[in-house]
Amino acid sequence: MTDDIRLCRTFQTAPAAVPKDDSAKYLVSALEAEGFQAPDWLVPDMEDGTAPNMKAEGLENTIEKVPEYDFPGEIWPRVEWSYEDEEYCEKGRNQIDRLVSEIGDEIDGVVVPKVGRLEDVERAAEVVAEAEAEHGYEDGSIGLSIIIETGRARSDLREISKFGEDSRLTALVFGPVDYAAELGGRDLGDGMPRWDGLLEALSNEASAAGLLSIGGPFDDLFKERAGLTYYNADDYADQVEHEAQLGLDGSWSLYPKQTVQANTVHMPTPEELERDVSKIERFNEAKREGTGAVTLDGQMVDEATFKNFRNTVQQVRAIDDIRPAQTEEYYDEELLTRARELELSYN
Amino acid sequence: MTDDIRLCRTFQTAPAAVPKDDSAKYLVSALEAEGFQAPDWLVPDMEDGTAPNMKAEGLENTIEKVPEYDFPGEIWPRVEWSYEDEEYCEKGRNQIDRLVSEIGDEIDGVVVPKVGRLEDVERAAEVVAEAEAEHGYEDGSIGLSIIIETGRARSDLREISKFGEDSRLTALVFGPVDYAAELGGRDLGDGMPRWDGLLEALSNEASAAGLLSIGGPFDDLFKERAGLTYYNADDYADQVEHEAQLGLDGSWSLYPKQTVQANTVHMPTPEELERDVSKIERFNEAKREGTGAVTLDGQMVDEATFKNFRNTVQQVRAIDDIRPAQTEEYYDEELLTRARELELSYN
Amino acid sequence: MTDDIRLCRTFQTAPAAVPKDDSAKYLVSALEAEGFQAPDWLVPDMEDGTAPNMKAEGLENTIEKVPEYDFPGEIWPRVEWSYEDEEYCEKGRNQIDRLVSEIGDEIDGVVVPKVGRLEDVERAAEVVAEAEAEHGYEDGSIGLSIIIETGRARSDLREISKFGEDSRLTALVFGPVDYAAELGGRDLGDGMPRWDGLLEALSNEASAAGLLSIGGPFDDLFKERAGLTYYNADDYADQVEHEAQLGLDGSWSLYPKQTVQANTVHMPTPEELERDVSKIERFNEAKREGTGAVTLDGQMVDEATFKNFRNTVQQVRAIDDIRPAQTEEYYDEELLTRARELELSYN
Structure with missing residues (x-):
C-alpha cells in the first residue's frame, strides 16, 4: 500500500428502477446520501436488483439522474452479462455503450456480473475498450469491475487477477448467491457456507495484482423476534468484520444502514x-x-x-x-x- | 444444473472379495440392497478395501456377480493404481482390460485411485480408452472417476478438472486417509483436519468443469460407550451434512447404514x-x-x-x-x- | 515419506547482532543450546530480527561464531531481500556471497525473505548458484529456503513449489506478519486470521514437491495477568499443534522455550x-x-x-x-x- 490508497469501503448497489411512482427513488436516495450513509462506490444496478421489465427504465434513470448530483464517491453502474448466455452479453454490450456514450465523464467504470473463465473477462474488457474508443475517451479511462460468482471465475481467479495487473480491471467483488447456486451449496439449518477459501484467495489475488477486493451482499436485512421486525445489524456487522480481518478492502451494501456499518468497520477504530x-x-x-x-x-x-x-x-x-x-x-x-x-x- | 442431473448421492464401496465362505458376500449384499440402502453408485472395490491375497478373486467376483443383478444405480469398480508405483498401474491396466472385456455393458466406468499430477490422470484415461477400443465399445462409453488423495492431484486439481471438461472424467472423489499420510497430517486428539480448503476447491472445480464431487470415507463406523458398541450415526451425519452444505454432490459410504444417511442428507428435506x-x-x-x-x-x-x-x-x-x-x-x-x-x- | 526424513521440527531465528556488550549473545546462546532447547534448524537472522544499524555486525558475528561450534542441527542464515526493492536484493546478494565464501562448509543453505512471484524465486536461486560456483562449491550444495509472505508468492505457490522439485529449494516458511500487512488484514479484537487456506496449501504444495513446510513466528511471547508477566506457553502450543495437524513439518521459534515446545509437538507423543x-x-x-x-x-x-x-x-x-x-x-x-x-x- 502507498499513500494514494483507492478507497472502496462500501460498494452499495441501488436498484436503478423500481415499480413505484418515482422509479428512481432508491437511486436518487443513494446519490443524495450524506455522512456515514454515503457509500464510497455507488452502483446503479441494472442487473439482478432491478426487475426484468424495469431494466430499460433503469438505464434511462441512471443516465438522467447521475449527472444531476455531485456525488462525492465513485459511480459504477452494474450491467447485465452472463458467461453462459449470449443474450445477456448482448444486453450488457448495449448498456455499456449507452452509458459511456451518454455519461462517460460521470462514471468511473462498469460492473460486469457472472463472468466465467479468463477469456470471458478479457471479452468484457474488450467491450469496454470498444465503447471507450467509439465515444472518444482515453484508453483506460473507463474501469471494469467484476463479480466473482461462478465456478469458472473462481477457478481462474489467479489468471484473471494477473490479467488485471495491466488492464482496466479495478475490483473483484464476491457474489455468494449465484455462486452457491452454481456449486449446489445448501442451507441445512446453519446457513450457507462462508466460502472462506474463496474469500482468502480473493484478498490474496487482489493484493498480489494491485486490485480491490470486496465482499458479497448480505440479504437477511431484517429479523423478527418477539413480535417486532427490526434491522439485522449484528449479523451484517459480523460478516463485514470477518471480511475486514481477511484484508478485503470493502463490503457490499444493499441499504443505507449497511453503508453506515461497512464504512465504519473498514475505518480503523x-x-x-x-x-x-x-x-x-x-x-x-x-x-x-x-x-x-x-x-x-x-x-x-x-x-x-x-x-x-x-x-x-x-x-x-x-x-x-x-x-x-x-x-x-x-x-x-x-x-x-x-x-x-x-x-x-x-x- | 439442468433437469438431467447425474445423481451420485452415495458412492458405496464394497470389498469385491472377503475371506469368508462366500467371498462375494458384501458385494452381493450391496447389489441386492433396496430402498434407502441402495446406493446411487456401487463401487466393487479391488483396491484398499480388499486384502492383497484376495484381489484376484475380487475381480472374478465382480465379473460374475454384477451381471446377475439388475442394479438400479450405476456400477463403478475401483481398480489398483499408483502414480508412484508402476507395478500398481500395470495391475490396474489388466483389471480395466478384463472388466471392459467381460462386463463392459454392465459398468458405467472405473474408479482409479492414487493419481498424481495431470499427466498421470491423462494416462489413466488413455488406459480406459485403449480397453474401450480393443473391446469394441464406443468412444467415451466407459467413464473414469478418480480419487483425489495425493498432494500432486490436489496441486493439479484445476488442470485435471479442466481436462475433465472434454473427457470421460466423471467424478472427483476425496480420499482423506492416503492424503493425510502423504502430507503428514496428525491426529493430536481432535481428529484429523477436515481439509476444508480442499473440499471447497473440489466442489468448485467439479462445478466449473461439469463433474461430480464426492466426499471421503468415514471409517469410525462404531462407537463404544457405557459397555455398548453401536453404530456411529452422529459423526457420519455431521460429515455428510458439511459436504452437502459445500455443494458436494454426494458422499462415500462404507456400510448400508451410511448409505441410508448419505442418500437422505443429499435429498432435500x-x-x-x-x-x-x-x-x-x-x-x-x-x-x-x-x-x-x-x-x-x-x-x-x-x-x-x-x-x-x-x-x-x-x-x-x-x-x-x-x-x-x-x-x-x-x-x-x-x-x-x-x-x-x-x-x-x-x- | 521414506526412512531418510529431513528433519525441521524447529526453525529458530536468532538475531545475528543485538545492541549489547556481547552483540552475538543470542546467536551464541542458540549455538550452545542443549537437549530440547536445541533447534533442528538455527537461523542466524540478518533481516527483520536485527536492527538496521546492526546488520553488518550480524554478518560478521555469523561468519565468526558458527564455525566455533559443532552445532548438531542445520545452519540457515536469513539474509535481506525484497521482490519490490532492488536495494534489499543487492544487500542479500552480498550477504550470500560473503557467507558462501567464508563459511560455505558450515551452512546448509540460506533463507531468503519477501520473495515475489516465481521469477523472483528463480532469481534468488540463481544468486545462490553464482556464489556456489564462484567459491568452488558443488552444484546444489548450498540450499535455498524462502519465506512465503507476499501476495505474489502465495499466488505462485504451486508454480514455485514445482520449480522446487528439481532445484536447491528446500523449505517453504510462512511469514504471517508481512503477509497480513500486504493483504491489509486487521486485528479487530480476535487477533489476525490464521490464514487456514494458505497453511493447507503450504502443506500440500510442499508435500507434492518434496519440500519442507514450516509455520510462521508467534510473537506474543509474554502474557500479563494478575500482576504477573509470564511466558505465553498455551497460545504458542495451540498454534504449533494446529500446524502439526495440517501436516506442516515444523514450526518457527523465536525463543528457547518455544523451541522446546515445537520440538516436542512435532515429535509423536x-x-x-x-x-x-x-x-x-x-x-x-x-x-x-x-x-x-x-x-x-x-x-x-x-x-x-x-x-x-x-x-x-x-x-x-x-x-x-x-x-x-x-x-x-x-x-x-x-x-x-x-x-x-x-x-x-x-x-
Whole structure:
C-alpha cells in the first residue's frame, strides 16, 4: 500500500428502477446520501436488483439522474452479462455503450456480473475498450469491475487477477448467491457456507495484482423476534468484520444502514488508531536511540510488524483526504493531527 | 444444473472379495440392497478395501456377480493404481482390460485411485480408452472417476478438472486417509483436519468443469460407550451434512447404514422442499403481477436467489425419475405433485 | 515419506547482532543450546530480527561464531531481500556471497525473505548458484529456503513449489506478519486470521514437491495477568499443534522455550507411538494369518490407514538417528526398541 490508497469501503448497489411512482427513488436516495450513509462506490444496478421489465427504465434513470448530483464517491453502474448466455452479453454490450456514450465523464467504470473463465473477462474488457474508443475517451479511462460468482471465475481467479495487473480491471467483488447456486451449496439449518477459501484467495489475488477486493451482499436485512421486525445489524456487522480481518478492502451494501456499518468497520477504530499511532511514535523514538528491534507491550516490532501499524494510519489519511466530515466526526482532533503528522518510514 | 442431473448421492464401496465362505458376500449384499440402502453408485472395490491375497478373486467376483443383478444405480469398480508405483498401474491396466472385456455393458466406468499430477490422470484415461477400443465399445462409453488423495492431484486439481471438461472424467472423489499420510497430517486428539480448503476447491472445480464431487470415507463406523458398541450415526451425519452444505454432490459410504444417511442428507428435506416450492410459487405469483424484485420473508429474491430454490426442486425431480420409491416414502404426495408441476423459469 | 526424513521440527531465528556488550549473545546462546532447547534448524537472522544499524555486525558475528561450534542441527542464515526493492536484493546478494565464501562448509543453505512471484524465486536461486560456483562449491550444495509472505508468492505457490522439485529449494516458511500487512488484514479484537487456506496449501504444495513446510513466528511471547508477566506457553502450543495437524513439518521459534515446545509437538507423543507401534504389530500379526483388510478398535485398516501409523514410527526413527538424547529422554526404552525393530511394509 502507498499513500494514494483507492478507497472502496462500501460498494452499495441501488436498484436503478423500481415499480413505484418515482422509479428512481432508491437511486436518487443513494446519490443524495450524506455522512456515514454515503457509500464510497455507488452502483446503479441494472442487473439482478432491478426487475426484468424495469431494466430499460433503469438505464434511462441512471443516465438522467447521475449527472444531476455531485456525488462525492465513485459511480459504477452494474450491467447485465452472463458467461453462459449470449443474450445477456448482448444486453450488457448495449448498456455499456449507452452509458459511456451518454455519461462517460460521470462514471468511473462498469460492473460486469457472472463472468466465467479468463477469456470471458478479457471479452468484457474488450467491450469496454470498444465503447471507450467509439465515444472518444482515453484508453483506460473507463474501469471494469467484476463479480466473482461462478465456478469458472473462481477457478481462474489467479489468471484473471494477473490479467488485471495491466488492464482496466479495478475490483473483484464476491457474489455468494449465484455462486452457491452454481456449486449446489445448501442451507441445512446453519446457513450457507462462508466460502472462506474463496474469500482468502480473493484478498490474496487482489493484493498480489494491485486490485480491490470486496465482499458479497448480505440479504437477511431484517429479523423478527418477539413480535417486532427490526434491522439485522449484528449479523451484517459480523460478516463485514470477518471480511475486514481477511484484508478485503470493502463490503457490499444493499441499504443505507449497511453503508453506515461497512464504512465504519473498514475505518480503523479510534482505539486502533490511538494504539498504532502510539506504537509508531514509540518505535520512532526507540529508533532514534538506535536500539533496533524493539519490544513494545511484549511484542517484537520489526519491519513487518511496523507495516501493519502503518496500514492503519494510511487508511485514515486516505479517508480524511476524501471525506473529512467522517474523520472529523469519528476521531478526536488531536489524535487525527498526530496521525497526519507521523513519520511513516521504517528505516 | 439442468433437469438431467447425474445423481451420485452415495458412492458405496464394497470389498469385491472377503475371506469368508462366500467371498462375494458384501458385494452381493450391496447389489441386492433396496430402498434407502441402495446406493446411487456401487463401487466393487479391488483396491484398499480388499486384502492383497484376495484381489484376484475380487475381480472374478465382480465379473460374475454384477451381471446377475439388475442394479438400479450405476456400477463403478475401483481398480489398483499408483502414480508412484508402476507395478500398481500395470495391475490396474489388466483389471480395466478384463472388466471392459467381460462386463463392459454392465459398468458405467472405473474408479482409479492414487493419481498424481495431470499427466498421470491423462494416462489413466488413455488406459480406459485403449480397453474401450480393443473391446469394441464406443468412444467415451466407459467413464473414469478418480480419487483425489495425493498432494500432486490436489496441486493439479484445476488442470485435471479442466481436462475433465472434454473427457470421460466423471467424478472427483476425496480420499482423506492416503492424503493425510502423504502430507503428514496428525491426529493430536481432535481428529484429523477436515481439509476444508480442499473440499471447497473440489466442489468448485467439479462445478466449473461439469463433474461430480464426492466426499471421503468415514471409517469410525462404531462407537463404544457405557459397555455398548453401536453404530456411529452422529459423526457420519455431521460429515455428510458439511459436504452437502459445500455443494458436494454426494458422499462415500462404507456400510448400508451410511448409505441410508448419505442418500437422505443429499435429498432435500420435506421442509426444504415445502419452503422452496412455496417460495417459487409466491415468486411466480408476484412475477405475474409485475412487481419485479420481490421480498419474501424479509429476503430479496433475484435471479440468483431463485436459482437456489430451483436447485432444490430439480434434485427432487431427478431422484423421483430414478428412484420413485424413495421420493414416495419421503415426501407428502401433494407436495411431490406441486414440485413436479412447478414452473421453474425466472423470466 | 521414506526412512531418510529431513528433519525441521524447529526453525529458530536468532538475531545475528543485538545492541549489547556481547552483540552475538543470542546467536551464541542458540549455538550452545542443549537437549530440547536445541533447534533442528538455527537461523542466524540478518533481516527483520536485527536492527538496521546492526546488520553488518550480524554478518560478521555469523561468519565468526558458527564455525566455533559443532552445532548438531542445520545452519540457515536469513539474509535481506525484497521482490519490490532492488536495494534489499543487492544487500542479500552480498550477504550470500560473503557467507558462501567464508563459511560455505558450515551452512546448509540460506533463507531468503519477501520473495515475489516465481521469477523472483528463480532469481534468488540463481544468486545462490553464482556464489556456489564462484567459491568452488558443488552444484546444489548450498540450499535455498524462502519465506512465503507476499501476495505474489502465495499466488505462485504451486508454480514455485514445482520449480522446487528439481532445484536447491528446500523449505517453504510462512511469514504471517508481512503477509497480513500486504493483504491489509486487521486485528479487530480476535487477533489476525490464521490464514487456514494458505497453511493447507503450504502443506500440500510442499508435500507434492518434496519440500519442507514450516509455520510462521508467534510473537506474543509474554502474557500479563494478575500482576504477573509470564511466558505465553498455551497460545504458542495451540498454534504449533494446529500446524502439526495440517501436516506442516515444523514450526518457527523465536525463543528457547518455544523451541522446546515445537520440538516436542512435532515429535509423536509416547501414547501416539505406543498406539501406532501396537497397531502395526497387530496388523502384521493379522497379515501373517491372511485376513487381509483388518478392523482394529472399530477402524478398518487398509494400506492408506497403515501409512499414517508408519509416519509416526518413521518420524521417531529420524529423530532418534540425529538426537538420541531427546528420544531417550522422551520414550520408554522398551517402546523405542519396538519402534526401531518393527517391520514397516504393508504387503
